[in-house]
Amino acid sequence: MEQRHLGRTGLRVSRLGLGTLTWARDTDDRDAADQLKTFWEAGGTLVDTADVYADGGAEYLLGRLVEGMIPRRDLVIATKAGSVLEADRRVDGSRRHLLAALDDSLQRLGTDYVDLWQVHAFDPYTPLEETLQALDIAVSSGRARYVGVTHFSGWQLAKAATWQLAAPAVRTRLASAQMEYSLLQRGVEREVLPAAVDLGLGLLPSSPLGRGVLTGKYRHATPPDSRGASEHLAPFVAPYLDDAAGRIVDAVATAADGLAVTPLQVALCWLRDRPGVTAPLLGARTAQQLRAALSVETLSLPDEIRRALDDVSAPVHRYPDHDWSTL
Numbered sequence: 001m002e003q004r005h006l007g008r009t010g011l012r013v014s015r016l017g018l019g020t021l022t023w024a025r026d027t028d029d030r031d032a033a034d035q036l037k038t039f040w041e042a043g044g045t046l047v048d049t050a051d052v053y054a055d056g057g058a059e060y061l062l063g064r065l066v067e068g069m070i071p072r073r074d075l076v077i078a079t080k081a082g083s084v085l086e087a088d089r090r091v092d093g094s095r096r097h098l099l100a101a102l103d104d105s106l107q108r109l110g111t112d113y114v115d116l117w118q119v120h121a122f123d124p125y126t127p128l129e130e131t132l133q134a135l136d137i138a139v140s141s142g143r144a145r146y147v148g149v150t151h152f153s154g155w156q157l158a159k160a161a162t163w164q165l166a167a168p169a170v171r172t173r174l175a176s177a178q179m180e181y182s183l184l185q186r187g188v189e190r191e192v193l194p195a196a197v198d199l200g201l202g203l204l205p206s207s208p209l210g211r212g213v214l215t216g217k218y219r220h221a222t223p224p225d226s227r228g229a230s231e232h233l234a235p236f237v238a239p240y241l242d243d244a245a246g247r248i249v250d251a252v253a254t255a256a257d258g259l260a261v262t263p264l265q266v267a268l269c270w271l272r273d274r275p276g277v278t279a280p281l282l283g284a285r286t287a288q289q290l291r292a293a294l295s296v297e298t299l300s301l302p303d304e305i306r307r308a309l310d311d312v313s314a315p316v317h318r319y320p321d322h323d324w325s326t327l
Contacts, residue, residue, distance in 0.1 A: 001043030001297055004278050008200030009175045011115070011146055013076045015272060016294065017046035017204065019283040024057030026230070027285055034287035036065050040074065042294045048178070048204070048281050050080035050120060051105050063110035078116035078204075079105050080150060080178075082123065082131075093123030093131040102143055117144035118178060122156045129163055132171065139172045148176030148201070154191025161199045176202045176278065183248055183267055183313045184210035184240050190317050193276050202278030205271055209293075213240040214267035216253050251312040255305050268296045270309050 003012040018039045023032045036047070049058045059079060066072055081101035084092045092098075102117060117138055119131060138144040149160065157177060164171040177196045179188045182205065196203050209215055217226055218241060226237075249263070256263045271280050284290035301309075 001045075001294075003045070005202070006116070006146065006278055007175050007196075007202035009146060009202075011076070011175065013046040013279055014044045015279050016044060016268075016297070017048050017078075017279040017281040018044055018290070019206065019281040020047065020049040020058045020062060021053055021283050022285060023049070024054035024061045026233075029061060031286055032061055033065055033069065035284060035290050036062075037069060038287045038290050039294070040070050042297070044294070045074065046076045046078065046204075046279050046281075048078045049109075050083070051101050051108075052080075052083045052085060052120070055085070056104070056108055059105055059108040063108055067110050072111060076115040077109065077111065078118060078148075079109070079114050080118040080120040081105065082120035091121045091123045093119060093121075093126040093128075093134075095130050095134045095137070098131065098134040099137060102138055106143060113142055114144050116146045116148055116176060118148040118150050118176070119152075121151045122149075122153070128156075128159060132160060132163055135174075136170075136172050146175040147172055148174055148178065148204075150178035150206075152177060152179075152192070154195045157192060157195045157199070157201070161195075161201075174199070174201055176204055178204040178206055178281070180207045181205035181274075181277070181280075182208050182210040182271055183214055183252065183309060184245050186313060186315045189315065197276040203276045204278055205280045206283075208271050208280035208282065209264060209267055210240050210245070210249075211237045213237065213245060214249060214252055214263060216249060216256075216263040219246070219249060219253070248313045251309060255301075255309065259302075259305065261299065262292065264292055265296045265299055266301065266305070266309075268293060269299050269301050270306060272296065273300065273306075 001014045004015045006013050049062055051059060066075060081098050082091055082093050123131060135147040139147060160174060164173050179192055181188050193203060252263045252266050256266045271277060282290060282293045284293060
């Protein structure tokens with residue numbers, strides 16, 4: 001698999017990553033092992049997890065699989081901290097919480113360090129400099145090699161980078177931003193993606209297949225074994241089952257028919273090759289689904305197909321993104 005630099009860093013990662021959101025919950029030990037082995041044998045290196053996935057179960061499972069199957073040095077392990085499952089609080093970006101969470105993640109993963117440590121969400125109640133100081137400590141102590149953020153808006157990303165650049169020899173610069181991005185969700189193109197490109201951050205798109213909708217499986221009905229039929233994941237899929245999304249999925253299916261490939265391949269190729277994207281993160285439920293996604297490695301879209309998909313999925317961005325005098 002082709003390798004790409006993560007932003008303006010020396011870290012190289014596979015241009016497709018493996019996500020573990022469903023591990024230890026919907027994906028059992030055997031299926032997770034099959035996925036990891038399939039991914040590694042295809043040349044994949046970037047594996048993304050988080051401390052809240054299955055309440056730590058995903059990290060624990062990944063750690064056991066790496067210990068028994070794959071040399072640690074062959075993988076770029078990324079995890080996250082900052083999300084909390086509390087009734088009155090969803091995010092904790094305090095230095096106390098983040099560093100304690102990192103230590104817990106390392107213990108579950110069975111490793112002395114993570115390659116990429118990410119703040120899971122912006123905490124409006126904690127000074128941003130306190131959150132960023134935790135990243136500095138993680139890198140200086142050797143517990144993390146690189147750091148990033150997820151689900152930050154454009155201004156939050158710029159504020160973080162400005163603080164870090166004020167003391168470039170002291171403060172650790174962000175390497176990445178992980179955001180939801182697909183043909184069904186192009187909101188990051190408004191401010192986050194331009195900011196990431198300008199600041200030298202690599203974008204790691206999550207839900208690259210529109211939460212599974214871009215595979216075309218929901219065009220006529222909801223398969224009983226799909227996430228859309230799952231009690232706890234159905235609300236996650238539902239926002240992308242409206243008429244607007246249906247028109248985009250139909251266009252993807254038409255392009256796939258013309259190219260004699262699958263809608264999954266078309267949608268994933270479109271995203272993988274977008275400017276600023278380092279590696280879409282694949283959240284397959286089974287190794288068979290993962291193999292289908294990994295098959296895009298040798299595929300690229302013709303320019304006319306890419307432009308047609310750009311047009312049919314184009315988000316409405318007017319003022320202030322366009323010159324006010326033209327509106």
